[in-house]
Amino acid sequence: MQNESGYFRTAMRRTTTAVKVLLVGLLVMLVSAGTIFAASQGGSQGSTKKGVTIQATPASRTVDQGDTVTYSVALTSANGFSGTVTPTVSGLPASTTAVFAPASVTLGSGKAATVVLTVATSATTPNGKADLTLSTTAGDSQAAGVVVQLFVQAAKKTFSISGNLGQLLTPGSTLPLNPSFANPNNKTLALSNLSVTIAGITRTQAAVAAGLPCTMADYVVTNYSGGYPLTLPVGPSTLSNLKSSSAVWPKITMLDTALNQDGCKGATLQLAYSAVGEGN
Known part of the structure:
Protein backbone atom coordinates (compact mmCIF):
# COMPACT_ATOMS: atom_id res chain seq x y z
CA MET A 1 0.00 0.00 0.00
CA GLN A 2 2.78 2.37 0.75
CA ASN A 3 4.37 1.64 -2.55
CA GLU A 4 1.09 2.30 -4.27
CA SER A 5 0.62 5.51 -2.26
CA GLY A 6 4.12 6.65 -3.08
CA TYR A 7 3.61 5.88 -6.70
CA PHE A 8 0.42 7.91 -6.65
CA ARG A 9 2.15 10.91 -5.09
CA THR A 10 4.92 10.66 -7.65
CA ALA A 11 2.41 10.62 -10.47
CA MET A 12 0.65 13.61 -8.99
CA ARG A 13 3.91 15.51 -8.75
CA ARG A 14 4.72 14.72 -12.32
CA THR A 15 1.29 15.83 -13.43
CA THR A 16 1.62 19.05 -11.48
CA THR A 17 5.00 19.64 -12.99
CA ALA A 18 3.59 19.09 -16.45
CA VAL A 19 0.80 21.59 -15.78
CA LYS A 20 3.30 24.14 -14.58
CA VAL A 21 5.36 23.66 -17.67
CA LEU A 22 2.26 24.10 -19.79
CA LEU A 23 1.25 27.29 -17.94
CA VAL A 24 4.75 28.64 -18.26
CA GLY A 25 4.62 27.89 -21.98
CA LEU A 26 1.32 29.76 -22.34
CA LEU A 27 2.73 32.71 -20.45
CA VAL A 28 5.76 32.83 -22.72
CA MET A 29 3.54 32.71 -25.78
CA LEU A 30 1.34 35.53 -24.50
CA VAL A 31 4.25 37.73 -23.60
CA SER A 32 5.86 37.09 -26.98
CA ALA A 33 2.68 38.02 -28.83
CA GLY A 34 2.32 41.23 -26.81
CA THR A 35 5.88 42.17 -27.54
CA ILE A 36 5.42 41.75 -31.32
CA PHE A 37 2.26 43.87 -31.29
CA ALA A 38 3.88 46.62 -29.26
CA ALA A 39 6.91 46.63 -31.51
CA SER A 40 4.67 46.93 -34.55
CA GLN A 41 2.84 49.90 -33.03
CA GLY A 42 6.03 51.56 -31.94
CA GLY A 43 7.54 51.11 -35.38
CA SER A 44 4.67 52.88 -37.14
CA GLN A 45 4.30 55.71 -34.65
CA GLY A 46 7.94 56.43 -34.05
CA SER A 47 9.31 56.08 -37.56
CA THR A 48 12.43 58.12 -38.19
CA LYS A 49 12.60 57.45 -41.91
CA LYS A 50 13.50 60.57 -43.85
CA GLY A 51 11.03 61.71 -46.45
CA VAL A 52 8.42 64.28 -47.46
CA THR A 53 4.85 64.91 -46.33
CA ILE A 54 2.21 66.25 -48.73
CA GLN A 55 -0.84 68.42 -48.14
CA ALA A 56 -3.14 69.65 -50.92
CA THR A 57 -5.88 72.30 -50.90
CA PRO A 58 -8.67 72.44 -51.73
CA ALA A 59 -9.73 68.82 -51.34
CA SER A 60 -11.97 69.05 -54.41
CA ARG A 61 -12.57 71.31 -57.37
CA THR A 62 -15.36 71.56 -59.96
CA VAL A 63 -14.56 72.55 -63.54
CA ASP A 64 -16.45 73.02 -66.80
CA GLN A 65 -15.20 71.07 -69.80
CA GLY A 66 -12.47 73.07 -71.48
CA ASP A 67 -11.56 75.10 -68.38
CA THR A 68 -8.68 74.80 -65.90
CA VAL A 69 -8.44 74.58 -62.11
CA THR A 70 -5.55 74.75 -59.65
CA TYR A 71 -4.58 73.05 -56.40
CA SER A 72 -2.01 74.27 -53.87
CA VAL A 73 0.38 71.48 -52.84
CA ALA A 74 2.55 71.90 -49.71
CA LEU A 75 5.69 69.73 -49.51
CA THR A 76 7.40 69.47 -46.11
CA SER A 77 10.69 67.81 -45.13
CA ALA A 78 10.20 65.03 -42.55
CA ASN A 79 12.81 63.64 -40.13
CA GLY A 80 15.69 65.63 -41.49
CA PHE A 81 15.21 64.98 -45.20
CA SER A 82 16.97 67.34 -47.56
CA GLY A 83 17.16 67.17 -51.32
CA THR A 84 15.20 67.59 -54.55
CA VAL A 85 11.51 66.72 -54.50
CA THR A 86 9.47 66.12 -57.69
CA PRO A 87 5.67 66.06 -57.33
CA THR A 88 3.62 63.72 -59.51
CA VAL A 89 -0.08 63.20 -60.19
CA SER A 90 -2.01 60.15 -61.38
CA GLY A 91 -5.67 59.36 -62.03
CA LEU A 92 -6.30 62.16 -64.54
CA PRO A 93 -9.40 61.63 -66.71
CA ALA A 94 -9.01 61.28 -70.47
CA SER A 95 -8.22 64.41 -72.48
CA THR A 96 -6.85 66.17 -69.40
CA THR A 97 -3.35 67.48 -68.71
CA ALA A 98 -1.61 68.55 -65.50
CA VAL A 99 1.45 70.70 -64.79
CA PHE A 100 3.24 71.50 -61.53
CA ALA A 101 4.83 74.91 -61.12
CA PRO A 102 7.63 74.69 -60.27
CA ALA A 103 8.22 71.16 -61.57
CA SER A 104 10.48 70.35 -58.59
CA VAL A 105 11.75 71.98 -55.40
CA THR A 106 14.79 71.59 -53.18
CA LEU A 107 14.03 71.18 -49.48
CA GLY A 108 16.36 71.64 -46.57
CA SER A 109 15.93 69.73 -43.32
CA GLY A 110 12.66 70.79 -41.68
CA LYS A 111 11.79 73.14 -44.54
CA ALA A 112 8.62 73.38 -46.64
CA ALA A 113 7.72 74.61 -50.11
CA THR A 114 4.51 75.08 -52.07
CA VAL A 115 3.89 74.18 -55.69
CA VAL A 116 0.78 74.82 -57.78
CA LEU A 117 -0.89 72.02 -59.71
CA THR A 118 -2.81 73.24 -62.76
CA VAL A 119 -5.26 70.77 -64.29
CA ALA A 120 -6.52 71.62 -67.79
CA THR A 121 -9.57 69.87 -69.20
CA SER A 122 -10.76 69.88 -72.80
CA ALA A 123 -14.10 69.87 -74.58
CA THR A 124 -13.87 66.06 -74.74
CA THR A 125 -12.96 65.41 -71.10
CA PRO A 126 -15.65 63.04 -69.78
CA ASN A 127 -18.08 64.33 -67.18
CA GLY A 128 -17.93 62.95 -63.66
CA LYS A 129 -15.65 62.63 -60.64
CA ALA A 130 -11.97 61.71 -60.81
CA ASP A 131 -9.70 60.91 -57.87
CA LEU A 132 -6.27 62.45 -58.42
CA THR A 133 -3.42 60.97 -56.40
CA LEU A 134 -0.61 63.38 -55.60
CA SER A 135 2.73 61.95 -54.54
CA THR A 136 6.40 62.88 -54.65
CA THR A 137 9.67 61.37 -55.69
CA ALA A 138 12.45 62.34 -53.28
CA GLY A 139 15.79 60.70 -53.93
CA ASP A 140 15.19 56.97 -54.27
CA SER A 141 11.92 56.96 -52.32
CA GLN A 142 8.35 57.87 -53.14
CA ALA A 143 6.07 59.41 -50.54
CA ALA A 144 2.62 58.02 -49.84
CA GLY A 145 0.09 59.92 -51.93
CA VAL A 146 -2.82 62.14 -50.98
CA VAL A 147 -6.05 62.18 -52.97
CA VAL A 148 -7.93 65.22 -54.23
CA GLN A 149 -11.11 65.15 -56.28
CA LEU A 150 -11.87 66.70 -59.64
CA PHE A 151 -15.50 67.08 -60.71
CA VAL A 152 -15.91 67.71 -64.44
CA GLN A 153 -19.23 69.03 -65.70
CA ALA A 154 -20.60 69.84 -69.13
CA ALA A 155 -19.50 73.25 -70.35
CA LYS A 156 -22.09 75.96 -70.62
CA LYS A 157 -22.71 76.37 -74.32
CA THR A 158 -22.77 79.94 -75.53
CA PHE A 159 -24.40 81.16 -78.72
Whole structure:
Protein backbone atom coordinates (compact mmCIF):
# COMPACT_ATOMS: atom_id res chain seq x y z
CA MET A 1 0.00 0.00 0.00
CA GLN A 2 2.78 2.37 0.75
CA ASN A 3 4.37 1.64 -2.55
CA GLU A 4 1.09 2.30 -4.27
CA SER A 5 0.62 5.51 -2.26
CA GLY A 6 4.12 6.65 -3.08
CA TYR A 7 3.61 5.88 -6.70
CA PHE A 8 0.42 7.91 -6.65
CA ARG A 9 2.15 10.91 -5.09
CA THR A 10 4.92 10.66 -7.65
CA ALA A 11 2.41 10.62 -10.47
CA MET A 12 0.65 13.61 -8.99
CA ARG A 13 3.91 15.51 -8.75
CA ARG A 14 4.72 14.72 -12.32
CA THR A 15 1.29 15.83 -13.43
CA THR A 16 1.62 19.05 -11.48
CA THR A 17 5.00 19.64 -12.99
CA ALA A 18 3.59 19.09 -16.45
CA VAL A 19 0.80 21.59 -15.78
CA LYS A 20 3.30 24.14 -14.58
CA VAL A 21 5.36 23.66 -17.67
CA LEU A 22 2.26 24.10 -19.79
CA LEU A 23 1.25 27.29 -17.94
CA VAL A 24 4.75 28.64 -18.26
CA GLY A 25 4.62 27.89 -21.98
CA LEU A 26 1.32 29.76 -22.34
CA LEU A 27 2.73 32.71 -20.45
CA VAL A 28 5.76 32.83 -22.72
CA MET A 29 3.54 32.71 -25.78
CA LEU A 30 1.34 35.53 -24.50
CA VAL A 31 4.25 37.73 -23.60
CA SER A 32 5.86 37.09 -26.98
CA ALA A 33 2.68 38.02 -28.83
CA GLY A 34 2.32 41.23 -26.81
CA THR A 35 5.88 42.17 -27.54
CA ILE A 36 5.42 41.75 -31.32
CA PHE A 37 2.26 43.87 -31.29
CA ALA A 38 3.88 46.62 -29.26
CA ALA A 39 6.91 46.63 -31.51
CA SER A 40 4.67 46.93 -34.55
CA GLN A 41 2.84 49.90 -33.03
CA GLY A 42 6.03 51.56 -31.94
CA GLY A 43 7.54 51.11 -35.38
CA SER A 44 4.67 52.88 -37.14
CA GLN A 45 4.30 55.71 -34.65
CA GLY A 46 7.94 56.43 -34.05
CA SER A 47 9.31 56.08 -37.56
CA THR A 48 12.43 58.12 -38.19
CA LYS A 49 12.60 57.45 -41.91
CA LYS A 50 13.50 60.57 -43.85
CA GLY A 51 11.03 61.71 -46.45
CA VAL A 52 8.42 64.28 -47.46
CA THR A 53 4.85 64.91 -46.33
CA ILE A 54 2.21 66.25 -48.73
CA GLN A 55 -0.84 68.42 -48.14
CA ALA A 56 -3.14 69.65 -50.92
CA THR A 57 -5.88 72.30 -50.90
CA PRO A 58 -8.67 72.44 -51.73
CA ALA A 59 -9.73 68.82 -51.34
CA SER A 60 -11.97 69.05 -54.41
CA ARG A 61 -12.57 71.31 -57.37
CA THR A 62 -15.36 71.56 -59.96
CA VAL A 63 -14.56 72.55 -63.54
CA ASP A 64 -16.45 73.02 -66.80
CA GLN A 65 -15.20 71.07 -69.80
CA GLY A 66 -12.47 73.07 -71.48
CA ASP A 67 -11.56 75.10 -68.38
CA THR A 68 -8.68 74.80 -65.90
CA VAL A 69 -8.44 74.58 -62.11
CA THR A 70 -5.55 74.75 -59.65
CA TYR A 71 -4.58 73.05 -56.40
CA SER A 72 -2.01 74.27 -53.87
CA VAL A 73 0.38 71.48 -52.84
CA ALA A 74 2.55 71.90 -49.71
CA LEU A 75 5.69 69.73 -49.51
CA THR A 76 7.40 69.47 -46.11
CA SER A 77 10.69 67.81 -45.13
CA ALA A 78 10.20 65.03 -42.55
CA ASN A 79 12.81 63.64 -40.13
CA GLY A 80 15.69 65.63 -41.49
CA PHE A 81 15.21 64.98 -45.20
CA SER A 82 16.97 67.34 -47.56
CA GLY A 83 17.16 67.17 -51.32
CA THR A 84 15.20 67.59 -54.55
CA VAL A 85 11.51 66.72 -54.50
CA THR A 86 9.47 66.12 -57.69
CA PRO A 87 5.67 66.06 -57.33
CA THR A 88 3.62 63.72 -59.51
CA VAL A 89 -0.08 63.20 -60.19
CA SER A 90 -2.01 60.15 -61.38
CA GLY A 91 -5.67 59.36 -62.03
CA LEU A 92 -6.30 62.16 -64.54
CA PRO A 93 -9.40 61.63 -66.71
CA ALA A 94 -9.01 61.28 -70.47
CA SER A 95 -8.22 64.41 -72.48
CA THR A 96 -6.85 66.17 -69.40
CA THR A 97 -3.35 67.48 -68.71
CA ALA A 98 -1.61 68.55 -65.50
CA VAL A 99 1.45 70.70 -64.79
CA PHE A 100 3.24 71.50 -61.53
CA ALA A 101 4.83 74.91 -61.12
CA PRO A 102 7.63 74.69 -60.27
CA ALA A 103 8.22 71.16 -61.57
CA SER A 104 10.48 70.35 -58.59
CA VAL A 105 11.75 71.98 -55.40
CA THR A 106 14.79 71.59 -53.18
CA LEU A 107 14.03 71.18 -49.48
CA GLY A 108 16.36 71.64 -46.57
CA SER A 109 15.93 69.73 -43.32
CA GLY A 110 12.66 70.79 -41.68
CA LYS A 111 11.79 73.14 -44.54
CA ALA A 112 8.62 73.38 -46.64
CA ALA A 113 7.72 74.61 -50.11
CA THR A 114 4.51 75.08 -52.07
CA VAL A 115 3.89 74.18 -55.69
CA VAL A 116 0.78 74.82 -57.78
CA LEU A 117 -0.89 72.02 -59.71
CA THR A 118 -2.81 73.24 -62.76
CA VAL A 119 -5.26 70.77 -64.29
CA ALA A 120 -6.52 71.62 -67.79
CA THR A 121 -9.57 69.87 -69.20
CA SER A 122 -10.76 69.88 -72.80
CA ALA A 123 -14.10 69.87 -74.58
CA THR A 124 -13.87 66.06 -74.74
CA THR A 125 -12.96 65.41 -71.10
CA PRO A 126 -15.65 63.04 -69.78
CA ASN A 127 -18.08 64.33 -67.18
CA GLY A 128 -17.93 62.95 -63.66
CA LYS A 129 -15.65 62.63 -60.64
CA ALA A 130 -11.97 61.71 -60.81
CA ASP A 131 -9.70 60.91 -57.87
CA LEU A 132 -6.27 62.45 -58.42
CA THR A 133 -3.42 60.97 -56.40
CA LEU A 134 -0.61 63.38 -55.60
CA SER A 135 2.73 61.95 -54.54
CA THR A 136 6.40 62.88 -54.65
CA THR A 137 9.67 61.37 -55.69
CA ALA A 138 12.45 62.34 -53.28
CA GLY A 139 15.79 60.70 -53.93
CA ASP A 140 15.19 56.97 -54.27
CA SER A 141 11.92 56.96 -52.32
CA GLN A 142 8.35 57.87 -53.14
CA ALA A 143 6.07 59.41 -50.54
CA ALA A 144 2.62 58.02 -49.84
CA GLY A 145 0.09 59.92 -51.93
CA VAL A 146 -2.82 62.14 -50.98
CA VAL A 147 -6.05 62.18 -52.97
CA VAL A 148 -7.93 65.22 -54.23
CA GLN A 149 -11.11 65.15 -56.28
CA LEU A 150 -11.87 66.70 -59.64
CA PHE A 151 -15.50 67.08 -60.71
CA VAL A 152 -15.91 67.71 -64.44
CA GLN A 153 -19.23 69.03 -65.70
CA ALA A 154 -20.60 69.84 -69.13
CA ALA A 155 -19.50 73.25 -70.35
CA LYS A 156 -22.09 75.96 -70.62
CA LYS A 157 -22.71 76.37 -74.32
CA THR A 158 -22.77 79.94 -75.53
CA PHE A 159 -24.40 81.16 -78.72
CA SER A 160 -26.18 84.26 -79.91
CA ILE A 161 -29.38 85.02 -81.80
CA SER A 162 -30.19 88.25 -83.59
CA GLY A 163 -32.46 89.57 -86.31
CA ASN A 164 -35.05 92.19 -87.04
CA LEU A 165 -37.91 92.60 -89.45
CA GLY A 166 -36.76 93.24 -92.99
CA GLN A 167 -39.31 96.04 -93.46
CA LEU A 168 -41.74 98.18 -91.52
CA LEU A 169 -45.07 96.81 -90.44
CA THR A 170 -48.31 98.50 -91.33
CA PRO A 171 -51.59 98.12 -89.46
CA GLY A 172 -53.02 94.65 -90.06
CA SER A 173 -49.84 93.24 -91.67
CA THR A 174 -47.71 90.26 -90.66
CA LEU A 175 -44.01 89.70 -91.32
CA PRO A 176 -41.92 86.57 -90.71
CA LEU A 177 -38.59 86.57 -88.86
CA ASN A 178 -35.54 84.72 -90.10
CA PRO A 179 -33.20 85.07 -87.08
CA SER A 180 -29.43 84.66 -87.36
CA PHE A 181 -27.44 82.35 -85.09
CA ALA A 182 -23.76 82.40 -84.13
CA ASN A 183 -22.29 79.23 -82.62
CA PRO A 184 -18.70 79.84 -81.45
CA ASN A 185 -18.31 76.37 -79.94
CA ASN A 186 -16.28 73.62 -81.58
CA LYS A 187 -19.29 71.33 -81.89
CA THR A 188 -22.86 71.55 -83.09
CA LEU A 189 -25.63 72.50 -80.69
CA ALA A 190 -29.11 71.09 -80.28
CA LEU A 191 -31.36 74.14 -80.00
CA SER A 192 -34.78 74.11 -78.36
CA ASN A 193 -37.35 76.54 -76.91
CA LEU A 194 -36.68 79.28 -79.45
CA SER A 195 -38.75 82.34 -78.66
CA VAL A 196 -38.86 86.06 -79.49
CA THR A 197 -40.30 89.00 -77.61
CA ILE A 198 -40.64 92.71 -78.35
CA ALA A 199 -38.09 94.45 -76.11
CA GLY A 200 -38.81 98.00 -77.26
CA ILE A 201 -40.60 100.24 -79.76
CA THR A 202 -39.21 103.37 -81.34
CA ARG A 203 -41.93 105.67 -82.73
CA THR A 204 -41.36 108.23 -85.43
CA GLN A 205 -40.60 111.79 -84.37
CA ALA A 206 -43.96 112.87 -85.74
CA ALA A 207 -45.81 110.32 -83.62
CA VAL A 208 -43.85 111.36 -80.54
CA ALA A 209 -44.50 115.05 -81.18
CA ALA A 210 -48.21 114.41 -81.66
CA GLY A 211 -48.38 112.23 -78.55
CA LEU A 212 -49.69 109.28 -80.53
CA PRO A 213 -49.23 106.01 -78.61
CA CYS A 214 -47.79 102.72 -79.84
CA THR A 215 -47.32 99.94 -77.34
CA MET A 216 -46.59 96.22 -77.28
CA ALA A 217 -50.33 95.69 -77.03
CA ASP A 218 -50.53 96.80 -80.66
CA TYR A 219 -48.57 93.71 -81.79
CA VAL A 220 -48.97 89.96 -81.70
CA VAL A 221 -45.91 87.70 -81.64
CA THR A 222 -46.20 84.15 -83.01
CA ASN A 223 -43.21 82.05 -81.98
CA TYR A 224 -41.41 79.34 -83.94
CA SER A 225 -43.71 76.36 -84.44
CA GLY A 226 -41.36 73.87 -86.11
CA GLY A 227 -39.86 70.69 -84.70
CA TYR A 228 -37.06 70.44 -82.16
CA PRO A 229 -34.22 70.17 -81.72
CA LEU A 230 -32.80 72.52 -84.28
CA THR A 231 -29.25 71.43 -85.12
CA LEU A 232 -27.09 74.52 -84.96
CA PRO A 233 -23.81 74.10 -86.89
CA VAL A 234 -20.52 75.66 -85.86
CA GLY A 235 -20.32 79.29 -87.01
CA PRO A 236 -23.09 81.50 -88.43
CA SER A 237 -26.45 80.27 -89.70
CA THR A 238 -30.09 81.30 -90.05
CA LEU A 239 -33.41 79.53 -89.85
CA SER A 240 -33.47 79.34 -93.63
CA ASN A 241 -29.98 77.74 -93.58
CA LEU A 242 -31.36 75.13 -91.19
CA LYS A 243 -33.86 74.16 -93.89
CA SER A 244 -36.76 75.31 -91.82
CA SER A 245 -39.91 76.25 -93.72
CA SER A 246 -40.88 79.91 -93.53
CA ALA A 247 -44.36 78.74 -92.54
CA VAL A 248 -43.05 77.82 -89.07
CA TRP A 249 -40.79 80.86 -88.54
CA PRO A 250 -41.60 83.39 -85.81
CA LYS A 251 -43.96 86.14 -86.98
CA ILE A 252 -45.00 89.57 -85.81
CA THR A 253 -48.36 91.10 -86.62
CA MET A 254 -49.39 94.72 -86.13
CA LEU A 255 -53.02 94.99 -85.11
CA ASP A 256 -55.27 97.32 -87.06
CA THR A 257 -56.88 99.72 -84.63
CA ALA A 258 -57.95 103.35 -84.82
CA LEU A 259 -55.21 104.40 -82.37
CA ASN A 260 -52.25 102.68 -84.00
CA GLN A 261 -52.96 103.88 -87.52
CA ASP A 262 -50.65 106.85 -86.97
CA GLY A 263 -48.98 106.02 -83.63
CA CYS A 264 -47.35 102.79 -84.87
CA LYS A 265 -46.89 103.85 -88.47
CA GLY A 266 -43.16 103.77 -89.28
CA ALA A 267 -42.24 102.48 -85.82
CA THR A 268 -39.27 100.14 -85.47
CA LEU A 269 -39.15 97.21 -83.09
CA GLN A 270 -36.30 95.98 -80.91
CA LEU A 271 -36.49 92.22 -80.50
CA ALA A 272 -35.08 89.85 -77.89
CA TYR A 273 -34.48 86.15 -78.50
CA SER A 274 -33.94 83.21 -76.21
CA ALA A 275 -33.29 79.50 -76.68
CA VAL A 276 -31.66 76.53 -74.96
CA GLY A 277 -28.59 74.97 -76.54
CA GLU A 278 -26.97 71.67 -75.61
CA GLY A 279 -23.81 70.17 -77.05
CA ASN A 280 -24.19 67.28 -79.49
